Amino acid sequence: MxxxxxxxxxxxxxxxxxxxxxxxxxxxxxxxxxxxxxxxxxxxxxxxxxxxxxxxxxxxxxxxxxxxxxxxxxxxxxxxxxxxxxxxxxxxxxxxxxxxxxxxxxxxxxxxxxxxxxxxxxxxxxxxxxxxxAAMGAGLPVKDASGNMVIDIGCDTTRIAVVSFGALVTARTIPVGGSDVTRALVAHIRRDHGLVITEAAAEEAKRGIGTAWKPLRRQAEVPAVDPYTGERRTVAISAELVYRATKTPVERIARAALDMVEGLSSDLALDIGDRGVVLTGGGSLLRGLTRRLRQELGIPVQRAERPVExxxxxxxxxxxxxxxxxxxxxxxx
CATH class of the missing domain: 3.30.420.40 (ATPase, nucleotide binding domain)
Structure with a gap:
């Protein structure tokens, strides 16, 4: 047997x-x-x-x-x-x-x-x-002496880590994730239109037309409900709105990553500046995010081949x- x-x-x-x-x-x-x-x-x-x-x-x-x-x-x-x-x-x-x-x-x-x-x-x-x-799954040379930085953007948290010589050098977790953008869209529709949309509807719109880089003139219609009358309605979410909703989360992720680099030895910091950052996690799938973080960090940023896995x-x-x-x-x- x-x-x-x-x-x-x-x-x-x-x-x-x-x-x-x-x-x-x-x-x-x-x-x-x-x-x-x-x-x-x-x-x-x-x-x-x-x-x-x-x-x-x-x-x-x-x-x-x-x-x-x-x-x-x-x-x-x-x-x-x-x-x-x-x-x-x-x-x-x-x-x-x-x-x-x-x-x-x-x-x-x-x-x-x-x-x-x-x-x-x-x-x-x-x-x-x-x-x-995450570094191993992204195919980074984790056993080398050089520094490798990975930013994993999840649903409710973002994890930032530096790996070198086959071991963790430093890591930090911040309470920022893809759901922050989704909740911001729900709050905006409630505040500016007086309508309620589900997080699932906001998430679908974010994936369909959302971008973290300069947005095109696109929008998506999502189902909504008037909380006072119960009437079913539709409301438009624009790519511009998604772009604005990403501002605070992206800035917090970039600030945390820069703070981590500043705390590294000069050799490791130079490695990160040269090799850049690899993004993983479902939150990294947002259009334009690698370009936006590249601008914020001033170093190369790329997304892993299979970021969710x-x-x-x-x-x-x-x-x-x-x-x-x-x-x-x-x-x-």
Whole structure:
């Protein structure tokens, strides 16, 4: 009997606020679903997880993860157990797990992720810093002496990291992400038009016509509701409005990146100035963002080839070669 059927293939988990991705050794990324759990308001029971269709009726859909950290441990475990069963197809699998570790100066997050993984029947847990995984997934030479900077723009946070000599040099997380732009659009429509639009509608418009660079004269019609009469309406969101909504988030990301560079040694700072920055994460997909940040930072900026999957791919490299990955890259628990 193949022991992999009993123990389960090694897996990597990129636990994000917007989505969770699971990489299985020898197979690649086999699952990419929204990090959401839907509960019945009547019974409190979970009725849908991830991309599964939710039933009609009084339900509440929540995101139990923020910034790569479970803020609702019970719901996160329920969600991951559901995802792992899908990924493995075997209810009794006990795989080794590699998990992305956000910035964790206190060590509490690492302990939380470790305990959660063991609750999910992991037989061993490996934590790889999120910034290191992103750099590896982007194909950067993380083992070289040169400095490599990665900016991962997620749903609710942006993580900035510098990697050199196969190890994390410095990292910072700021509470800015793609959802800030979406919420700004919702607030603008409410303030200037007196209408309510959903974040989902604003997100769709942002992806369709949005830009972080000089906008064209484009707009998108989105459904809206008059909160006082309940009348259904439509309202236009312009590319110019999206551009204005990106101003504060982009400036905060650029300021944090510049502050980090200023704190580096002169050699590493010169490396970053020469090699530039690689953008990853779903938030990096906004049109014109690389050009806008290039202007703000004054150094080269490019987007990873597969920005949404970059961290999962980096973790997957660890999963595929656990015995060959240098010890400084991995924390074994």
């Amino acid at each position: 193949n022991p992999l059927r009993i123990l389960g293939r090694d897996v990597a988990i990129d636990l994000g606020a917007a989505s969770t991705q699971i990489y299985v050794k020898g197979k690649g990324i086999v699952l990419n679903e929204p990090s959401v759990v839907t509960r019945s308001l009547a019974t409190g029971k979970v009725v849908a997880v991830g991309a599964d269709p939710a039933p009609k009726g009084d339900i509440l859909t929540v995101r139990p993860v923020s910034g790569g950290v479970p803020y609702d441990g019970d719901l996160t475990r329920h969600m991951l157990r559901h995802f792992l069963k899908k990924a493995h197809g075997h209810p009794f699998a006990r795989p080794r797990m590699v998990i992305a570790l956000p910035s964790d100066p206190t060590g509490i997050i690492g302990v939380t992720l470790r305990n959660m993984a063991y609750d999910l029947e992991a037989r061993r847990v490996y934590l790889v810093h999120h910034g290191v995984a 970059t961290v999962a791919l980096g973790l997957g490299r660890c999963v595929d070669n656990l015995r060959r990955i240098p010890g400084e890259l991995v924390t074994r628990l």
